[in-house]
Amino acid sequence: MRKHLLSIDDLSADDMQTIFETAAEMHDVQRRDVKKLPALRGRTVINLFFEDSTRTRSSFEIAGKWLSADVINLSAKGSSASKGESLRDTVLTVTAMGVDGLVIRHSASGAAQQVSEWVSCPIINAGDGTHEHPTQALLDAYTLQRTLGSLEGRHVAIVGDLTHSRVFRSNVKSLVKLGAQVTAVAPPTLMPSGVATWSKEAGFTTAYDLDEVLAGAHGSVDAVMMLRVQRERMSGAYFPSAREYTVGYGLTRERLGTLREGAPILHPGPMNRGLEIAADAADAAQSVILDQVSAGVAVRMSVLYHLLAGPTEGVTP
Amino acid sequence: MTSLLIKGARILGGAAADVYVDGGTITEIGSVDTKADRTVDAEGLVLLPGLVDLHTHLREPGREDAETVLTGSRAAALGGYTAVLAMANTSPVTDTAEAAERVHDLGRAAGLVDVQPVGAVTKGLAGEELAELGLMARSRAKVRVFSDDGRCVADARVMRRALEYVKAFGGVISQHSQDPALAGPTACCHEGELSGRLGLPGWPGVAEEVIVARDVMLARHTGSRVHVAHVSTAGSVEVIRWAKAQGIAVTAEVTPHHLLLTTDLLAGYDPTFKVNPPLRPDEDVEALREALADGTIDAVATDHAPHARHDKEHAFVDAAFGMLGLETALGVVSTVMVGSGRMDWAGVARAMSTAPARIAGLDGAAPDGAGGHGRQIAVGAPANLTLVDPSATWVVDRAESASLSRNNPWHDRKLTGRVHATFLRGVPTVLEGALVR
Amino acid sequence: MPTQIPVEDGRVVLDAEDVSRALTRISHEILERNKGADDLVLLGLHTRGVPLAQRLAAKIEAVEGATVAVGSLDVTMYRDDLKSQPTRTPHRTSVPGGIDGKAVVLVDDVLYSGRTIRAALDALSDLGRPSVVRLAVLVDRGHRELPIRADHVGKNLPTARTEKVRVRLEETDGGADEVRITGGAQ
Numbered sequence: 001m002r003k004h005l006l007s008i009d010d011l012s013a014d015d016m017q018t019i020f021e022t023a024a025e026m027h028d029v030q031r032r033d034v035k036k037l038p039a040l041r042g043r044t045v046i047n048l049f050f051e052d053s054t055r056t057r058s059s060f061e062i063a064g065k066w067l068s069a070d071v072i073n074l075s076a077k078g079s080s081a082s083k084g085e086s087l088r089d090t091v092l093t094v095t096a097m098g099v100d101g102l103v104i105r106h107s108a109s110g111a112a113q114q115v116s117e118w119v120s121c122p123i124i125n126a127g128d129g130t131h132e133h134p135t136q137a138l139l140d141a142y143t144l145q146r147t148l149g150s151l152e153g154r155h156v157a158i159v160g161d162l163t164h165s166r167v168f169r170s171n172v173k174s175l176v177k178l179g180a181q182v183t184a185v186a187p188p189t190l191m192p193s194g195v196a197t198w199s200k201e202a203g204f205t206t207a208y209d210l211d212e213v214l215a216g217a218h219g220s221v222d223a224v225m226m227l228r229v230q231r232e233r234m235s236g237a238y239f240p241s242a243r244e245y246t247v248g249y250g251l252t253r254e255r256l257g258t259l260r261e262g263a264p265i266l267h268p269g270p271m272n273r274g275l276e277i278a279a280d281a282a283d284a285a286q287s288v289i290l291d292q293v294s295a296g297v298a299v300r301m302s303v304l305y306h307l308l309a310g311p312t313e314g315v316t317p
Numbered sequence: 318m319t320s321l322l323i324k325g326a327r328i329l330g331g332a333a334a335d336v337y338v339d340g341g342t343i344t345e346i347g348s349v350d351t352k353a354d355r356t357v358d359a360e361g362l363v364l365l366p367g368l369v370d371l372h373t374h375l376r377e378p379g380r381e382d383a384e385t386v387l388t389g390s391r392a393a394a395l396g397g398y399t400a401v402l403a404m405a406n407t408s409p410v411t412d413t414a415e416a417a418e419r420v421h422d423l424g425r426a427a428g429l430v431d432v433q434p435v436g437a438v439t440k441g442l443a444g445e446e447l448a449e450l451g452l453m454a455r456s457r458a459k460v461r462v463f464s465d466d467g468r469c470v471a472d473a474r475v476m477r478r479a480l481e482y483v484k485a486f487g488g489v490i491s492q493h494s495q496d497p498a499l500a501g502p503t504a505c506c507h508e509g510e511l512s513g514r515l516g517l518p519g520w521p522g523v524a525e526e527v528i529v530a531r532d533v534m535l536a537r538h539t540g541s542r543v544h545v546a547h548v549s550t551a552g553s554v555e556v557i558r559w560a561k562a563q564g565i566a567v568t569a570e571v572t573p574h575h576l577l578l579t580t581d582l583l584a585g586y587d588p589t590f591k592v593n594p595p596l597r598p599d600e601d602v603e604a605l606r607e608a609l610a611d612g613t614i615d616a617v618a619t620d621h622a623p624h625a626r627h628d629k630e631h632a633f634v635d636a637a638f639g640m641l642g643l644e645t646a647l648g649v650v651s652t653v654m655v656g657s658g659r660m661d662w663a664g665v666a667r668a669m670s671t672a673p674a675r676i677a678g679l680d681g682a683a684p685d686g687a688g689g690h691g692r693q694i695a696v697g698a699p700a701n702l703t704l705v706d707p708s709a710t711w712v713v714d715r716a717e718s719a720s721l722s723r724n725n726p727w728h729d730r731k732l733t734g735r736v737h738a739t740f741l742r743g744v745p746t747v748l749e750g751a752l753v754r
Numbered sequence: 755m756p757t758q759i760p761v762e763d764g765r766v767v768l769d770a771e772d773v774s775r776a777l778t779r780i781s782h783e784i785l786e787r788n789k790g791a792d793d794l795v796l797l798g799l800h801t802r803g804v805p806l807a808q809r810l811a812a813k814i815e816a817v818e819g820a821t822v823a824v825g826s827l828d829v830t831m832y833r834d835d836l837k838s839q840p841t842r843t844p845h846r847t848s849v850p851g852g853i854d855g856k857a858v859v860l861v862d863d864v865l866y867s868g869r870t871i872r873a874a875l876d877a878l879s880d881l882g883r884p885s886v887v888r889l890a891v892l893v894d895r896g897h898r899e900l901p902i903r904a905d906h907v908g909k910n911l912p913t914a915r916t917e918k919v920r921v922r923l924e925e926t927d928g929g930a931d932e933v934r935i936t937g938g939a940q
Contacts, residue, residue, distance in 0.1 A: 086627040086628075086630040086631050087630060087631050087632050087635070088627075088630035088631075089627065089630070106632055107632075108631075108632030108633060108634045108635060109515055109516040109517050109586070109632075109633065109634065110515065110517070110586030110632065110633045111586075111632040111633075113585065113586050114586050114587075114588075114632065114633070128516075129516050129517075129632075129634070130516035130517075130518075131515055131516035131517075132516070163513070166516060169514070169516055192513030192514070192516075193508045193509055193510065193512055193513040193519065193521075194509045194510025194511070194512070194513040194514075195510075195513055197510045198510050198513055198514055
């Protein structure tokens with residue numbers, strides 16, 4: 001496994017399976033009375049969040065703590081960054097305290113990669129702009145694998161605001177790597193630029209018509225991943241109204257009825273109930289949205305363990 | 318005044334000759350045996366008229382930590398330049414006669430190149446009210462080129478009036494063509510497949526092209542001159558080619574980086590390669606080279622944009638736009654255009670000296686004795702000259718720069734063709750590739 | 755340069771029958787010590803302790819006629835040498851019925867430095883509170899680095915530190931069971 005987890009590109013399919021196997025063990029720890037493993041005892045992990053995210057931050061925090069690491073949350077939003085301090089200075093200041101691993105969330109694409117070039121400790125990307133969110137994709141794939149078994153040949157439809165989604169970018173890479181077939185569905189305005197060439201090279205397909213996809217135009221759909229769509233996109237002229245979006249791309253009660261029985265429904269959260277996903281779909285028996293959250297801790301424990309438990313060159317002040 | 322003898326230089330890459338300079342003026346060309354105060358052996362070197370840069374950011378006043386008129390002048394001289402146009406987006410903005418004169422005077426005081434201020438088109442570069450164009454034109458700085466560079470004069474009404482107004486004193490509007498509606502506030506790169514993959518907000522070539530198209534129509538309507546700064550797309554080239562065929566008074570420049578660097582360099586999110594207009598794909602680069610070779614694009618301009626290190630060490634979307642260019646421009650053009658056989662040295666002289674001097678009105682003599690740039694190398698012409706070693710191959714080292722900044726995209730690149738000496742009205746500013754003072 | 759010693763080198767110290775006899779004896783000792791099979795939990799340590807625990811459980815069941823809880827314990831996360839080697843994927847820890855108030859017998863193939871057992875004791879304390887913990891090993895080769903001793907030993911095997919003790923079990927390695935000592939006298 002590579003030193004950092006900046007992108008799904010850093011992982012091979014074998015690496016992913018290793019992470020999943022460990023995550024399965026971590027999942028058991030979650031159910032124990034004593035939710036603690038000593039693997040990262042004495043190690044310090046800093047959650048450096050330049051962008052608000054309660055769920056991802058707490059997921060990493062719990063993961064680190066259950067592995068006995070000292071976890072410190074630093075919210076850099078509105079602090080030094082807004083005072084004009086450069087990203088490099090902020091990060092060097094933080095790591096100068098003596099840190100064994102940095103978990104970074106930033107609203108700018110590429111931030112985690114840039115940081116990895118400035119510091120010597122392992123960097124885990126907890127979401128960078130609209131680029132990647134690798135641990136989300138890992139927990140999604142882990143959840144899918146627990147539900148569907150091997151993803152080889154399975155067909156996953158990813159639906160929503162693809163262009164602004166780091167979850168999409170990481171997921172399309174991880175699912176293709178695990179042998180799944182991916183159909184990415186969005187209106188043309190929410191497709192990433194140049195997706196025609198990209199999809200051809202990366203081995204996924206795109207579609208504008210969700211109903212056709214669910215009806216099997218690209219093969220029977222084994223799982224549906226709904227992505228959050230932000231209401232402010234309407235002011236950017238990406239689509240006319242919430243109503244029109246739901247009719248075209250929402251997982252409505254009607255569409256829920258067309259899904260194969262037991263086909264898992266995923267959503268990275270937070271959900272806009274009634275916009276991209278109907279309450280019936282979110283709460284359906286086949287919805288694995290809460291399993292995703294619980295898998296999140298296990299997968300992040302696994303990632304922290306594999307990146308930080310072994311020999312690392314910590315940053316010494 | 319001292320005399321200078323340049324021995325055996327190939328004038329514009331042609332036959333070798335000796336050039337004798339007395340009192341800042343070329344007095345003899347041919348086989349010269351007259352003793353001079355200084356003799357420069359130019360065997361194997363190419364003699365060009367001193368280079369003129371239509372597009373430089375000197376950062377003074379306001380960001381003297383990134384560059385000053387003096388340090389920028391040093392970088393310019395090392396790059397073979399004898400005149401540079403200093404863009405108006407300083408702090409405060411060059412939008413008054415006083416501000417223009419200040420930059421002009423700082424340039425004269427540095428004395429290495431003629432620093433000609435560019436005036437802002439609109440007050441504070443805000444795009445709303447015209448700056449005092451006429452007062453800047455009448456000032457000691459004699460401003461002729463106006464630009465809101467860094468921002469586009471997006472309002473068609475303002476652009477139309479500016480074009481009309483500068484006709485009174487032979488001015489030209491140099492437009493940063495970028496429709497702000499198509500290039501959002503966070504846009505930081507070329508919009509295309511790579512930006513889609515990287516999740517970087519970009520702007521497409523058409524954001525430039527619609528403004529170029531609009532402006533050439535406005536130039537036709539007003540009968541005025543428009544200059545397209547840093548053309549970066551094949552579509553813009555098409556429009557300009559068409560406009561020129563129509564007899565519209567449009568000129569255009571291309572930067573060295575848009576002639577060689579492509580958008581795929583952004584894959585590692587290195588803000589060194591963040592520039593405006595953004596690096597484009599191969600197809601655009603190829604169209605730009607072709608347009609420069611056939612004259613559709615008149616000039617090469619550096620868009621030298623120094624930035625303090627900490628302004629580049631932000632996340633990619635937050636980092637400053639721009640890259641250094643003065644010291645490497647000739648080497649890049651030589652490598653890309655001459656090395657490939659697409660241009661000869663006469664072509665380089667046209668694109669890097671004659672055409673920009675003419676566009677900026679720097680070919681004539683200024684009242685204080687400056688000027689006379691981009692002239693034919695002939696007896697009677699001011700000795701603004703650049704000697705180039707056409708076969709020198711060198712690796713760019715960002716640490717070795719006269720600029721105060723280090724945002725050098727050419728670091729570690731091998732270039733062929735290097736400035737050997739620069740003469741400003743007969744006075745050497747650079748000899749053997751090093752500053753004289 | 756010393757030549758590499760092939761795996762099949764060395765001498766066999768226990769063959770399949772010896773292993774079986776040792777396990778039978780241990781199973782009896784466990785029953786005797788525990789006064790029956792009540793509340794007994796056999797926890798095998800990965801990798802070879804797991805099938806050994808299963809075999810012991812089968813033998814105890816054959817004697818007592820009652821089922822014995824048998825599980826597996828992975829101590830990867832509790833090792834004190836984590837930082838000095840590349841991380842390994844942990845194996846399954848499974849403790850059917852839990853360990854609270856139970857008599858836990860840890861089962862491993864070879865007892866050497868005692869560090870694995872130290873890690874296992876730590877892991878146990880995170881899983882619950884047994885009434886008693888005992889240790890059963892197939893081979894005790896000495897050279898303890900911690901104050902740990904086995905309660906049930908298949909065979910005490912005096913070795914040099916330079917020697918290696920290789921245990922092969924049908925379940926994990928294929929082929930017949932055997933314990934072999936290799937290396938040593940170079």
